[in-house]
Amino acid sequence: MNYTIKVWAGIALCLLMGKNAAAQSDSIGILISQVLDPPHDSARSMALHKLVALRDASSFPFLGAVNDKKIYVREGKPVTTGEETGEDSGIFPLYNLYPENTPVTDASGKPVAAEAGSLQKVDISRTDRLSLGPVLAYLNLANPDPKKRIIAYGQLLTTSDSSKMNILAEALQLEKDKDALTAGKEILFQMKLNASLSETEAQAYIDSLDSNWGENVTNILQDYAASAKLPAAKAYAAGKVTALETLQSRIEKAQNLFSGISLGSILILIALGLAIVYGLAGIINMAHGEFMMIGAYATFCMQSLFIDTLGINSDMFFFVSLPVSFLIAGVFGLILEKLVIRHLYSRPLESLLATWGVSLILVQLARSIFGDLTAVKAPSFLAGGWQVMPHLILPFNRLFIIGLTIVVVSLTYLMLYRSRLGIRIRAVTQNRSMSSCLGVETRKVDAITFFLGSGLAGLAGCAMTLIGNVVPDMGQTYIVDSFLVVVTGGVGKIAGAIVSGLGIGFLTKVLESFYEAVYGKVLILALIIIFLQFKPRGLFPDKGRIAED
Amino acid sequence: MEKTKDYRLYLAFVVFFLILLPVGNLLGFVSTNTISLWGRYFCFAIVALGVDLIWGYTGILSMCQAFFFCLGGYAVAMHIVSAGAAASGGSGVPDFMTWNQVDTLPFFWVPFQSFGLAILLGLLIPAAFAFVFGYFIFRSRIKGVYMAIITQALALAMWLLFLRNETMLGGTNGLTDFKNLLGLSLSSGNVKLGMYVLSLLVLCGAYFLSKKLVGSKFGKVLQAIRDSESRTSYTAYRVLDYKLAIFMISALLAALAGMLYAPQTGIITPGRMDVKASVEMVMWVALGGRGKLKGAILGALTVNFLYSICTSLFPDSWLFILGFLFVITVLYFDKGFLGALEMLGAKFRKNKPAARPVAETETLQS
Known part of the structure; x- marks a missing residue:
């Protein structure tokens, strides 16, 4: 709370010098109506001149619209148009200009948009517009686009007008956008700081700058510390x-x-299926990454189906995609299992080569169907991020992936340790022939496990569409990493996959922040090899004599 | 009887490739392009021999052979490029470095200016790399699939490293613009024919040495390791030493092949050493017939020949064809092309009893 008080104290200080602002506002209204509907020919020019001379922040939106030739009259009030809604639609949202710069709303409070041709335009001559010259630098302060306003605030630093502080302070009073407000205040405080003559005043502004915490605060304070005349x-x-x-x-x-946790959770999602399948059936599935690719393309197809074919333009498609990508990747996995994998159980090296062939086929298939690059539009509710504190923003899509991983891992855990199927899977993993003797249908268990493993990869692919493009060889980027996760974690262990997935993801990001990404990767490999010197069977090895072959 | 058949095969091979093709080229029947293409296939066949030694005979699936291949290739390429830059005057710094604002030759490029040192280093570096990497891997008893994955990760990491510009190895574009090797212009037809013959001779030499190796006591121990590693170690053989030795030998064969390959293609890029490239090398052996040296050569030659034909006839479907070949071979033709050919041959000679005992056992699992 403390810093907001300081910020507003700073603003109030600035306003003391521009206290006559409120008194003029009525005359501005009159002048604006004279510009819109001049009683005689020279009245418009005179009114404009007066508005320019007053230099009042509340008139800037109006003057800006005059300068941009976008001034219209609606119900007797001046309005302007914003950015076109959609491409070439010809429909523009409307904004009030005076006394408040807000979107025009109808009786129910909805924003109003209109075609440009349907509005009553006010034509202002070129000479009149040229008379705005002295205030041009300030007009952008009232630009509807917050980014342009930020630039305009910055430009004030370079102009040599003595009244700029007051004008900036007034403009900031009307500022609604959070980022623009922070940036504007930073400029204001910087000017105030550089102009301050007493130690206490300067320290107060340094405090304000600090608590405002804008983009350039470190640089500003550094410059000040290097060049100021007040020692304290x-x-x-x-x-x-x-x-x-x-x-x-x-x-x-x-x-x-x-970002380490989020990379780790992606690795976990991919490696989970891999670890279970390898532990159960001794299959190294090089095509696992391609199931991820299939999941991503399933998401892409759902998006096309919803938006292009059914015309449902909502984020619903993403929620539907989650189960759909799981199912489609799972079914592909089941087909692969029936056709290829079942001939290769417990021949890991052969399975590695055969599934590599399968992955070549799948990548080429995707390339010839979908082309080289497609992108899934991330649902709008996942845009943006959670601002934990200024300058620390956690993107929602990454948070979503972490959440999804937690849910999926918990479900997998429940499936493996709390269900009939799970106990069968664990039994076959431990001792295939013994479980077969006890009446477990090992073939069926194999098929179901493969389905689940591939489905998990598909789910990972669906999540991947949130953070990257969908390309045919997207699976191959992650496959080696996820195999390393399986190797470090120990075969067929969920806990191993989680710990090593998080560990590798985290280490990668940490090393990347010290070195370049590539050297980070080389270091990771070196670390894993060193690690395997001490724990050759991974983090969570099988215990007992059966573990040795 | 088996021996005479082998000799007949060798004779046919030598007559066709060492006499017919070069003479045809000199007389103008065979294009220089074809000669240079086959010269490159022979290089691949040399790599395949190495892969077969380590995988087919010792049961270690190494997925970083393409990396060793490229180490050899880069050594020769670095010699050609730096010697070329020195000959053309100026600072002796290759063009691509000048573009990256490097104006002195990096220290590790200096020895490559001499041909002898370049060849020596091109063999020493892969061998040393294989020794260090192999020592740590085999010491911790990483084997089977784990070995495959770790070596694959190594290939990936090294590929990424070579892609960088800071490593001063040309980045993504690799090393190219080769002009002269030992004063011979690499673009002339006769030099290409010479490289072809050299590659063929090296292949033959490597084949006979490998055959000797496989037949020796050392080779028998390798096969014992493949069939049961723990039993071999119980009989007091130091498995680590044998594995390390064969890993280094196969790395050397790959590097040798890379050295012959780079001058013939005129370019070497990191693309030659990505994960896919190493798996393809393993596939040549799997397709040709694992555990037989002839199979490795046959596989490397046929797959690459097929590749050249398919990419010009139906460019989009090569990966489909290769993928299906992988799957079908692994599933149904465990012994590869060579096995299939022998099966056919046995059918033709049904009246004769199958006299040959099966030399290689079927327990190739790890």
Whole structure:
């Protein structure tokens, strides 16, 4: 709470110098109506000149619209148009200009949009528009686009107008966008700081800058600490810079931790199916990555089906895609199992080569059907991120993947350890012939497990569409990594896959932050080889004599 | 009887490739392009021999042979490029480095300016790499699938490393623009024919040495390791030493092949050493007939010949064909082309009793 108070204290300080702003607002309304509907010929020019001379922030949206030749009258009030909705639709949303710069709403509070031709346009002559010259630098302060406003705030630093602080302060009062407000305040405080003459004043602005925490705060304070004339404030700024830098490096670490966890969870999703299948049947499935690719394309097809064929333009398709990609990848896995894999049980090297052939076929198939590059539009509710604190944003899509992984891992755990099927799978994994003797239909268990494993890969593929393009060889990017996860984790162990998946994902990101990505990868490999010197059978090896072959 | 048949086969091979094709080329019946193409196939066949020694005879699936192949190839390429740059005057820095604002030759390029050192290093580096990597892997008793995955990860990591520009090896574009090797212009037809004959001779030499190796006591121990590693170690053989030796030998064969390959293609890129390339090398052997040296050569030659034909006739379907070949061979023709041919031959000579005992046992599992 403390820092918001400081920020507003700063604003209030600035406003003391521009206190006459409120008194003028009525005359602005009159002047604007004169511009819109001039009583005589020269009245419009005079009114414009007066508006320019007043230089009041509340008139800037109106003047900006005049300058852009986008001024219309609707129900006696001046309005302007925003960005076109959709391409070439010819329909524009409307914005009120005075007294408030807000979207035009109808009686029920919905925003209004209209065709440009249906509005009553006010034509303003070129000479009149040229008379806006002195305030042009400020007009963008009221631009409807927050990014343009941020640029306009920045430009104020370079103009040499003594009244710019007041104008900026007024413009900030009307600012609604959070990022633009932060950026604008940063500029304001910077100007105030550079102009301040007493130590206490300077320190107050340094505090305000610090708590405002904009994009460039470190640079501003560094410059100040290097060039200021007030010794105490100088030292104070230098101290703040160090504190900010420590904070920033902590945030960077947190960001790395987060991306490590999210990479790890993708690896877990892929490696889970791989680990179960390998543990159960001794199959190295090189085509596992391709099931992931199939899941991704299933998601893409669902998107086309929903949006292009059925015309349902909603995010529903993604929720439908989750089970669909699981099923489709699972069915492909089942077909592969029936045709190829079942001849190769417990011949891991042969299975590795045969499934490599299968993966070649599947990649080429995808390439000839879908072409080289397709993208799934991420659902809108997953756009953006969760802002934990300023400058630390966790993207929703990554959070979703982490959540999905937790759910899937828990379900797999329940399936393996709390269900009849699970106990059969574990029995066959432990001793195939003994379970067969006891009446477990091993072939059926194999098929079901393969279906589940491939389905999990499909689910991973569906999740992958959130963070990358869908390309035919997307599976091959992850397959070697996920095999490393299986090797480090120990064969057929869920816990192993989770721990080593998280570990490898995390280490990769940490090493990447120290070195380049490639050297990170080489280091990971070296670490894994060293690790295997001590634990040749992975993190969670089978115990007992049966483990030795 | 078996011996005479073998000799007849060798004779046919030598007559066709060492006499008919070169003479045809000199007389103008066979294009230089074909000669150079077959020259490259022979290089692949040399790699395949190495793969067969380590996989077919010792049962270790190494998926980084393409990396060793490229180490050899890069060594020769670095010699050609740096010697070319030195000959053309200037600072002696290859063009691609000047484009990357490097104006002094990196230290590890310096020895490659001499041909002898380049050849020596091209063999020493892969051998040393195989020794260190193999020592740690075999020491911790990583075998079977684990070995395959670890070597594959090695291939992936090295591929990524070679793709970088900072490693000063040309990045994605690799090394190219070869002009002269030992003063001979690489673009002339006679030099190409010479490289072809050299590759063929090296292949023959490698084949006979490998055959000797396989027949020796050393080779028998290798097959014992393949069939049961633990029993071999119980009989007081140091399995680690044998595995390490064969890993180094196969790395050397791959590097040798790479050395012959690079001047013939005129380019070497990291694309030659990606994960796919190594698996393909293993597939040549699997398709030709694993555990038989002749099968390895047959597989490498036929698959690459097929590749050349298919990519020009139906470019899109090569991966389909290769994929199906992989699957069908692994599923139904365990002994590859050679096995299938022998089966056919046995059918033709049904009246004769099958006198030959099965030399290679069927227990190739790990």
